[in-house]
Amino acid sequence: MVKRPLSYDGVGLGDAPEQPGKRQQTQDQKGRQLSDAELTALKELANNSDAIISALHQLKQCSDSINEERSQDTALLAAKQSLARLADIITPQLQLLSQAPASGPETFDVSNSSSLNLQIPSMHCVTPWRSSEMSHALPPLPEVKDRKLEELAFTHPGFIAGSSPDKQYERLEWLGDAYLELIATALIDKTFLQLPSGRCSQIRERLIRNTTLASYFREYGLESRAKLPRDVLNQKKPARGSSSDKDLLKTQSDMFEAYVAAVILSDPVHGIETSIRWLKALWGRSIIEDVQKAEKGEAPLLRTEHNGRRKTAKEELSSKIVAKGIVLRYERMESHKRDRHLGQELFTVGVYLDGWGEQNKLLGVGSALSIKEAGQKAAAEALQNKKLMKLYEGKKKAFVEAKGVVI
Numbered sequence: 446m447v448k449r450p451l452s453y454d455g456v457g458l459g460d461a462p463e464q465p466g467k468r469q470q471t472q473d474q475k476g477r478q479l480s481d482a483e484l485t486a487l488k489e490l491a492n493n494s495d496a497i498i499s500a501l502h503q504l505k506q507c508s509d510s511i512n513e514e515r516s517q518d519t520a521l522l523a524a525k526q527s528l529a530r531l532a533d534i535i536t537p538q539l540q541l542l543s544q545a546p547a548s549g550p551e552t553f554d555v556s557n558s559s560s561l562n563l564q565i566p567s568m569h570c571v572t573p574w575r576s577s578e579m580s581h582a583l584p585p586l587p588e589v590k591d592r593k594l595e596e597l598a599f600t601h602p603g604f605i606a607g608s609s610p611d612k613q614y615e616r617l618e619w620l621g622d623a624y625l626e627l628i629a630t631a632l633i634d635k636t637f638l639q640l641p642s643g644r645c646s647q648i649r650e651r652l653i654r655n656t657t658l659a660s661y662f663r664e665y666g667l668e669s670r671a672k673l674p675r676d677v678l679n680q681k682k683p684a685r686g687s688s689s690d691k692d693l694l695k696t697q698s699d700m701f702e703a704y705v706a707a708v709i710l711s712d713p714v715h716g717i718e719t720s721i722r723w724l725k726a727l728w729g730r731s732i733i734e735d736v737q738k739a740e741k742g743e744a745p746l747l748r749t750e751h752n753g754r755r756k757t758a759k760e761e762l763s764s765k766i767v768a769k770g771i772v773l774r775y776e777r778m779e780s781h782k783r784d785r786h787l788g789q790e791l792f793t794v795g796v797y798l799d800g801w802g803e804q805n806k807l808l809g810v811g812s813a814l815s816i817k818e819a820g821q822k823a824a825a826e827a828l829q830n831k832k833l834m835k836l837y838e839g840k841k842k843a844f845v846e847a848k849g850v851v852i
Contacts, residue, residue, distance in 0.1 A: 575736070576736045621707075658701040758821045767841075771800035775795070
């Protein structure tokens with residue numbers, strides 16, 4: 446029997462030794478899968494492949510002009526313009542693909558910002574609000590293109606006791622808060638060019654405060670997706686938006702912020718632009734009157750201060766039309782309405798005017814989970830009736846001038 450000689454390391458000379466790392470590389474390639482973002486980037490490049498090839502072919506034909514530095518060559522300028530138009534489309538995709546891991550199965554770690562493809566967003570796509578383009582309709586909710594991110598956005602820190610940051614929404618909420626403030630700031634800056642920074646900050650606060658964001662969360666019916674601990678889930682109604690994680694309103698606001706971050710991070714190519722268009726339309730529903738006034742060169746509708754705080758709707762309505770002998774009454778009305786999110790019975794209140802030639806005149810109606818809030822909503826509805834407010838404000842002004850009194 447002929448023995449096969451052995452090499453110094455015990456490997457038979459007749460056996461071809463494996464190249465270092467080759468087996469691991471093969472395994473990694475099998476385990477490696479393209480992410481949703483990578484697939485989106487490749488699809489975008491494929492959709493524009495004909496235009497890319499055409500532009501590069503156009504550039505190749507101008508090689509003589511490039512070598513001879515003929516900067517005014519018409520064909521070369523045309524090739525440059527073609528490539529410039531494509532740059533905004535293909536550059537983000539190429540950057541994304543270049544940052545993708547070369548091997549190994551893709552893992553998601555929300556606690557590691559580098560795995561989120563986190564980039565400082567460009568605000569080049571921000572355009573000012575125009576009243577002619579605004580609508581009161583609720584814009585469609587953009588999708589999150591990564592299921593893991595979407596699930597995290599709706600997972601409360603207390604849902605699983607002692608959960609780490611990569612198992613719940615806190616990190617996404619932290620990022621979403623920054624994105625919302627930046628986008629709101631950019632939109633306001635583009636729209637209210639003549640407004641002092643302090644007034645701009647007041648408008649921004651209206652757009653990003655907890656009560657506003659929580660109301661959006663409920664309007665989109667996102668409560669059904671929320672994974673909440675029992676103590677939050679058992680709350681009868683949203684509270685006042687305090688910093689406590691057990692406050693349902695604060696939780697809804699946080700989840701909305703987390704959802705915004707998830708939309709952006711799940712689509713590195715178009716996420717920012719998608720979110721800006723969405724938020725612009727969403728915020729526009731509550732800011733349209735401010736925009737209309739700004740377009741007329743008037744100051745936006747900001748609530749005036751009352752003893753160091755903003756006036757409530759009731760206080761504002763009273764200051765506009767009440768004088769000596771004029772009475773506003775807030776009375777509970779019969780109603781069978783229920784909150785569509787919580788299923789709780791709503792209180793309905795009407796605000797009535799006695800005076801200025803009117804008796805028991807109904808000015809507005811509001812429904813809410815408390816009588817106090819319902820009264821404020823009734824006053825707010827009355828204030829929206831500009832024609833009626835103008836009539837009674839005129840009567841009050843004439844009364845004050847005739848009597849020479851100070852109200």
